[in-house]
Amino acid sequence: QKEVEQDPGPLSVPEGAIVxxxxxxxxxxxxxxxxxxxxxxxxxxxxxxxxxxGNKEDGRFTAQVDKSSKYISLFIRxxxxxxxxxxxxxxxxxNAGNMLTFGGGTRLMVKP
Amino acid sequence: xxxxxxxxxxxxxxxxxxxKIECRSLDFQATTMFWYRQFPKQSLMLMATxxxxxxxxxxxxxxxxxxxxxxxxxxxxxxxxxSAHPEDSSFYICSARDSGGGTGNTIxxxxxxxxxxx
Numbered sequence: 001q002k003e004v005e006q007d008p009g010p011l012s013v014p015e016g017a018i019v020x021x022x023x024x025x026x027x028x029x030x031x032x033x034x035x036x037x038x039x040x041x042x043x044x045x046x047x048x049x050x051x052x053x054g055n056k057e058d059g060r061f062t063a064q065v066d067k068s069s070k071y072i073s074l075f076i077r078x079x080x081x082x083x084x085x086x087x088x089x090x091x092x093x094x095n096a097g098n099m100l101t102f103g104g105g106t107r108l109m110v111k112p
Numbered sequence: 113x114x115x116x117x118x119x120x121x122x123x124x125x126x127x128x129x130x131x132k133i134e135c136r137s138l139d140f141q142a143t144t145m146f147w148y149r150q151f152p153k154q155s156l157m158l159m160a161t162x163x164x165x166x167x168x169x170x171x172x173x174x175x176x177x178x179x180x181x182x183x184x185x186x187x188x189x190x191x192x193x194x195s196a197h198p199e200d201s202s203f204y205i206c207s208a209r210d211s212g213g214g215t216g217n218t219i220x221x222x223x224x225x226x227x228x229x230x
Contacts, residue, residue, distance in 0.1 A: 036221070043118070043205050043224040044156070088155060092219075099146070100207075100219060104155045 003027050004091055006103030015112050019076040023089035023103045026070065030091035030101070033065050035074045038086045038105070047087075048074065079110045115139055116208050118222030125196055125229055132192045133225045135206030141186040142208035147179075150203045150224075162189040162206075196229040203227075 006023045013019055021035075032051055036044035048063035050056045056063045064073040072089050089103040115138040125131045135145055143164045148156040160181050161169040168181035178200075180192040189208075193200055205224040 034219070041203070041224070041226070043116075043221040044207075046218065046220060049218055099158065099161065102155045107153075 001026060002104075003030075003101050004089060004103040006089055006106055008104055008106060010107040010109055012109045012111060013079055015079060015081060015110055017079050017110075019074075019079050019083070019108060019110075021074040021076075021087050021089075021106050021108070023072040024070055025072065025091050025101075027091070027093070027101075028067075028070070029093045031094045032092040033063070033072050034090045034092075034100070035061075035063055035072075036088040036090060037083075038088060040085075044088055079108075081110050081112050084108055084110050116206065116220045116222040118206055118225050120225060121223060122226045123228070125227070127197055127229055128195055130192055130194045131196055131227060132190055133204055133206075133227070135189045135191070135208070135222050137187045137208045137210075137220075140208075140210045142189075142210070143186060145183060145189040145206055145208045146219075147181060147189075147191050148205045148207065150205060156205060159191075164189075193227065196227070198229045201227055201229045 004025045035048040037047050038044045050063050050065050053065050053067040060077045062075040086105040086107045088105045090100040092100050117136045119134045145162040147159045150156050158171050159174045162181045162183040164183045170176045183189040203224050207219050207221045209219050
């Protein structure tokens with residue numbers, strides 16, 4: 001079993017929809033949680049960064065972490081075609097040399 | 113946000129030659145950088161952790177003599193693919209931790225380098 005699991009998709013939604021992307025993890029030592037967006041043939045771009053449980057909002061993006069259920073979510077409101085990309089969740093332990101553990105990525109397609 | 117620059121973005125080399133890829137943190141110092149490899153439609157696979165002023169730490173199954181890593185300064189790490197073969201063709205991505213300021217453990221990625229070995 002991978003430490004961070006993510007549905008590969010693809011997830012196809014119409015423009016304007018609310019998108020919910022999810023990951024589960026198995027290692028309770030993970031303390032930091034990130035979401036990255038990766039366009040085709042480009043490096044990952046940091047979208048959201050959270051520490052421990054809770055919500056964090058930035059524009060159309062909201063990240064949620066529920067450590068009790070080991071569940072990580074990213075919500076995208078008013079989705080746009082430009083949001084079409086692969087979304088990677090990542091987790092990191094405290095004092096672990098900053099090594100990220102990635103999910104496999106979910107490919108999102110927002111259709112106009 | 114913080115910027116990590118990779119160069120070259122694309123490179124084609126002949127089988128048997130060596131290729132160097134640079135990773136620079138442009139507006140912060142990075143004592144630790146990471147090198148990943150990504151195959152099409154797959155997630156990132158960590159190859160090695162690059163530590164400034166010391167030897168890199170390689171993941172299991174990654175040949176350290178083939179993938180040479182040098183982290184000569186707080187803003188530069190290089191990955192050299194030696195005696196490249198077509199199976200080394202891949203997307204190589206570096207990342208760096210911004211160890212200063214309020215971002216704490218935030219890790220930023222470079223744009224990636226496409227290597228094609230012919």
